[in-house]
Amino acid sequence: MFQWTGSSMVMYYMAMLTIEKEIFEAAKIDGAGFFRTLWSIVFPNLKGTTFTLSILGVIGGLKTFDLVWITTAGGPGSSTEFISTYLFRKSMLQQEVGYSSAVAIVLLTIALLITYFQLRIQKKMDN
Known part of the structure; x- marks a missing residue:
């Protein structure tokens, strides 16, 4: 949702402050306009x-849990259920601790796999 927008903007702002002013001056001297500077200097430095x-x-x-649980509790039926709400339902409400541990391991594995693929994509983009 939008709850992390502020911190994301602060991170982008701080990253933009680390770009040296000399680079922008050199681009201006070379005749780069606003969009060329944005595309060739700002975006690569914010990668x-x-x-x-x-x-x-x-x-x-x-990890989305709180908004879904507060508003619909994963219902009607299970139409708005996420893996985190399913995990909570199985572990806390239905007391299926072993099964919910397996679901938590699956959630961890999914997060690790997605992160691994993002790292591989990042390495390909850097080369």
Whole structure:
């Protein structure tokens, strides 16, 4: 949702402050306009921040629980159920601790696999 927008913007702002002013001056002397500077200087320098925020976003999306549980509790039926609400239902409400542990391991494995593939994509983009 939008709860992490503020911290993401702060991270982008801080990353933009680390770009040296001499680079922008050199681009201006070379005749680069606003969009060329944005495309050739700003976006490449923010690649690491974008990558970090994408990993945090995916992991945060897998952990989505509070809004769904408060509003619908995963219902009607199980139409709005996420893996985290399913995990809570199985472990706390139905007392199936062994099964919920297996579900938690699956959730961890999914998060690790997504992060692994994002790291591989990032390495390919860096080369």
